[in-house]
Each structure stands twice: as C-alpha cells, then as structure tokens.
Amino acid sequence: xxxxxxxxxxxxxxxxxxxxxxxxxxxxxxxxxxxxxxxxxxxxxxxxxxxxxxxxxxxxxxxxxxxxxxxxxxxxxxxxxxxxxxxxxxxxxxxxxxxxxxxxxxxxxxxxxxxxxxxxxxxxxxxxxxxxxxxxxxxxxxxxxxxxxxxxxxxxxxxxxxxxxxxxxxxxxxxxxxxxxxxxxxxxxxxxxxxxxxxxxxxxxxxxxxxxxxxxxxxxxxxxxxxxxxxxxxxxxxxxxxxxxxxxxxxxxxxxxxxxxxxxxxxxxxxxxxxxxxxxxxxxxxxxxxxxxxxxxxxxxxxxxxxxxxxxxxxxxxxxxxxxxxxxxxxxxxxxxxxxxxxxxxxxxxxxxxxxxxxxxxxxxxxxxxxxxxxxxxxxxxxxxxxxxxxxxxxxxxxxxxxxxxxxxxxxxxxxxxxxxxxxxxxxxxxxxxxxxxxxxxxxxxxxxxxxxxxxxxxxxxxxxxxxxxxxxxxxxxxxxx
Numbered sequence: 518x519x520x521x522x523x524x525x526x527x528x529x530x531x532x533x534x535x536x537x538x539x540x541x542x543x544x545x546x547x548x549x550x551x552x553x554x555x556x557x558x559x560x561x562x563x564x565x566x567x568x569x570x571x572x573x574x575x576x577x578x579x580x581x582x583x584x585x586x587x588x589x590x591x592x593x594x595x596x597x598x599x600x601x602x603x604x605x606x607x608x609x610x611x612x613x614x615x616x617x618x619x620x621x622x623x624x625x626x627x628x629x630x631x632x633x634x635x636x637x638x639x640x641x642x643x644x645x646x647x648x649x650x651x652x653x654x655x656x657x658x659x660x661x662x663x664x665x666x667x668x669x670x671x672x673x674x675x676x677x678x679x680x681x682x683x684x685x686x687x688x689x690x691x692x693x694x695x696x697x698x699x700x701x702x703x704x705x706x707x708x709x710x711x712x713x714x715x716x717x718x719x720x721x722x723x724x725x726x727x728x729x730x731x732x733x734x735x736x737x738x739x740x741x742x743x744x745x746x747x748x749x750x751x752x753x754x755x756x757x758x759x760x761x762x763x764x765x766x767x768x769x770x771x772x773x774x775x776x777x778x779x780x781x782x783x784x785x786x787x788x789x790x791x792x793x794x795x796x797x798x799x800x801x802x803x804x805x806x807x808x809x810x811x812x813x814x815x816x817x818x819x820x821x822x823x824x825x826x827x828x829x830x831x832x833x834x835x836x837x838x839x840x841x842x843x844x845x846x847x848x849x850x851x852x853x854x855x856x857x858x859x860x861x862x863x864x865x866x867x868x869x870x871x872x873x874x875x876x877x878x879x880x881x882x883x884x885x886x887x888x889x890x891x892x893x894x895x896x897x898x899x900x901x902x903x904x905x906x907x908x909x910x911x912x913x914x915x916x917x918x919x920x921x922x923x924x925x926x927x928x929x930x931x932x933x934x935x936x937x938x939x940x941x942x943x944x945x946x947x948x949x950x951x952x953x954x955x956x957x958x959x960x961x962x963x964x965x966x967x968x969x970x971x972x973x974x975x976x977x978x979x980x981x982x983x984x985x986x987x988x989x990x991x992x993x994x995x996x997x998x999x
Contacts, residue, residue: 544613546702547633548752551617551642556745567744568653571646578618578630580643583800584672588664589650618642620718622711628694631717633702634752636770636905637834637873639694641721644669648725649747652732656741662733666781669725671793677714678819679794679812686822690714695837699877708835719827723777724751727768730780756871761904762945771832771906778828790816830957831949833900833908839877841884841910846894849917854965857928858955859921860991861898861973862983867936869904869943876903879934880911893919899929900954904946908954914963922977929958930973937984951994970996 544550559565575581576592620630620643631641648669655662674690681689693716694707707715728751735741742750754769756762768776791813797803863883870876884896891897897919898911912918920930931950933942941947958964972991973982983991991997 544617546617546631546696546705548635548640548748551632552745552748552753554613554617555748556743559743559745567741567747568650568657570744571650571653574614574618574646575650577614578643579615580618580647584664584797585647585668587796587800588668589647589654618646622707622715626694626707626711628705628707628711628715628717631705631721633696633699633705634770635873636752637699637838637877637907638720638770638832639696639705639717640724640770641715641718644673644718644722645725645728648722648727648729649732649744650729651725652729653741655729655733656735656737656739659737662729665726665729665733666784666789667793667796669729670719670722670781671790672797673714673718673722674819674823675790675794675816676797677712678790678815680713682811682815686818688712689819690719690822690826691716693717693835695835699838699840719823720773723773723827724770726780727751727773727776731768756905758869758871761869761871761943762906763943774828774832782828786820787813787817790820825957825960829953829960831908831953832906833910834873834877836910836913839880839909841880841896842888844895845888848895848912851915851917851926853915854962855928856965856968857924858958858964858968858970858996859924859928859930859973859976860950860970860983860987861920861930861932862937862942862987863901863932863934864936864982864984866934869933869935869946871904873905873907876905876907876909876934879903880909887919891919895919897930898932900931902931902933902942902946902950902954904934904943906945906949908949914958914961921973924976928968928971929963933983933987937987938981939984939986941986941990947990955996968996969998970994971998975999 544554555570558570562570572589572592575585575589581592616629617632618630620628620641622628630643631639634640648665651662651665651668655665678686678689690712691714692708692711694705696702697704697706705717728747732747751768752770754765757764762771794812794816863879865886866879866882870879880896880901883898883901887893887897888895896911899913899918899920900911901909903909918925918930920932921928931954933946933950935942955964959966959968970991972988974980974988
C-alpha cells in the first residue's frame, strides 16, 4: 500500500473503527432488542422528542467527530431539558447503547455496533441513526436535509475507496458475515478482512438515507413519531400470503436497495463523494491529500463497484445465515461464464415464504431432502428466491449444482419457493430473478450477455417444473428460447 493510501486508511479508522478485544455484552444483538431498549427510555421520559433522543444516543456512542458536528451540531450543545434527558439515558442504559451503537471490528474479525434485523440482514446502527437525526433536524428547521448522503454513505465510501486504492475495486467494499445464532445473536463474524465499508455499514447507510429523506419531507407542523415507532415501521412488518411485497407501498427494509437507488441515483454521486472528501480533509486540516491527481478515477471505479454490488445485484442471504449444513462431497467448480439459466419452482415447499425465518426453514428442509432422500451432496439449486424480498444462496456462483439433469455444468439453476402450477409467484419475486439476479450474473461474469433462459421442463422430459402458470409467464421474458 502506498504511503498516501495508508494515510487515508488511518484517517478512515479514526472515524469508523477502534480495534480492540473487550468482551462482547450479553444483550442480544438484534433490532428488536434495540427497539425495546429505545422504547424503555421513551416510556421513562414521557414527551421526549425523537430528535433529542437520537442526539443523546449519538452522545452516548461518542460520535461527535468534526464532520458530524459540522452538519448536525454537537450532541452536547443541548437545552437544559435535553441535558436532563441525556443524563437519565446515560445513567440507565449507557452500557447497552454504547456497545450497540459504537462500530468497531476486532482483530479477530468480529464486527460490533451492528444488529440482526427481522428480515435477516445486518445493519450498523451508527449511520442509520445519523440519517434519522439529519432528517429530524431538517423537519424541525423546515429546510431540506443537509449532509444526509455525506453522513450516511458518502464519507464511508470515499474513505474506503481511497484507503484500498492499491487493490482491485472488488476488494474496497464489504464484506458480509454471519451470526453465531440467528435466534439469539451475540457475535457477528466477517467472512474476510474488513474494509471501512462493510456490508452492515452500507446497509445502515442506505437505511439512514431512506429514513432521513422520509423524515425531512414531513411538514414541521406534523407530529413526530417516537424513535421506536420510526424503527418499527421500517423493520417490523408482516407480509400476507397472496399479497406479499407487491401490496406494500411504504418504505421497509427488504426494499432498501431499490429505494436508496431511487433516492440517490439522481444525484451526481461522484461529485457528492468528492465534495464529502474535500470537507473531511478541510475539517481535519489534511487538504494536501486533495492534490493527488488520481483521486477522481479511484472514486469513479469504486462507485461503479458500489452500484453493481449494492444496487444492480439483489441482497443474497448467505448459506451460514439460513443455517446450511456443509456440502457432503467435494464441491466442483463451474467454468464461467455459463450459457444457460434454468428456472424452477420448488413445488414442495408449496407455499411462498414471506419472512426470513420461514424462508430459512424452507431452505433447510430442501437441503435435508436433497442430501438425505436424494443422496446429493448439497441443496441442488444455485440460488433460491423467496417472497420475502431476498435471494438465498444455494451452491452459489462458482460451484456445480444438481438442478437440471445433464445440464448442470452449462447453466445456473434458480428456483422460486412455492408451487406455481395454477398461480404465479409475486411480481417482486419474479423481478428479483428476471431483472436483478440476471443482471448481477451477466455484469459479474457468471452468465454470457446473450444467455438462453429455459424452464426446467424444456430440457428434462419427466417434469412439469416450473409449473404451468409460471412457465407461461417466463415464455414472455427476455432470453427465453423454445
């Protein structure tokens, strides 16, 4: 790494990470536990405003860096009443909130300051809360939110791109990780070395940008929801069979990628990131960094990777998250790119899955059937699409599957959970496959650009898969061939 890259990396660490090895707390690290703790503070402080509370949480976590103060003001610069509220918060809940919000990665790859959300994804709380605070402040002031992108995503992305500029763009973002136990989550371990912009930090940033924008668009005279209600509305929801995500118009977490894209893509992201970095260097009195003539290209390359990974591609729930057992054989590599995509329905389970727990249970059930009854080494499909808004990893992008007899080595096999003999999957689930997963595969080098799409029944003559109704639908899709 160049000395310039190293200096950027150290600067980024000062904002986002402190690497150390104190024991993790005993609290469950999920969004529901965090919301309950917030609600307890609200209940013990009737009338507390959500802006005062989110500022107090920022103070508790020690997030008064120069750029945050520049846009939001110092968290300790409060009225007497708010100081009292903050004192109560600190006295009753300091330890819990400090560990829940303060983002770090330890030297053994444990990421803290992140929580498991009900939809199965992991979110860093710090950028989420900064976005909410920015939106609430804008609502109170009756002005557009200032610095929302910089606080939630811009600074993190820019510093991550620059700190790892000597590495390929694919190494400058992520990674994801897995929880020790999704029912009782306490430890989240990253799958590889951390960047400044882990998947959880990006998720939190996207959620913060969405909620901050929503709050800033409210009238100053409109009553504010409690902070716990703001979080519940976005993360705690129930999808109903026959409707699913298709029936919901409100902003909820499974739609973070498409909503954040709709909000942020109209901006000139390259200029936004460059302006954010210029502000960082000005506030830190390190403006000399801006004289590097290669900065623009580094940011451009990094943003292209960000758009591909977090907007073009769907969120894919990794095997360790849904509770996969190990492959019982020796995984065989695919020779990429492939020329075919084979579409399936699971038939059994016959009902669409509408939540992370249910989709995970269905994945485990299919893997058990494929391994124990069929005698296969692993779940057969490359990927499986749920009706909860997510794609689930089966064999994945690089490993040979067992999904389409005689054709496993030339194509991916993707199934949507449910029986689609007489009915169609949800429009959202079909779009995840038809547009998002396909684009991700082509742009990522998994499928050739002019690939052929077939239903399972077209190449295996003893099955009606993917069901009559669904097969009639995919006949209208791009790349379908008779």
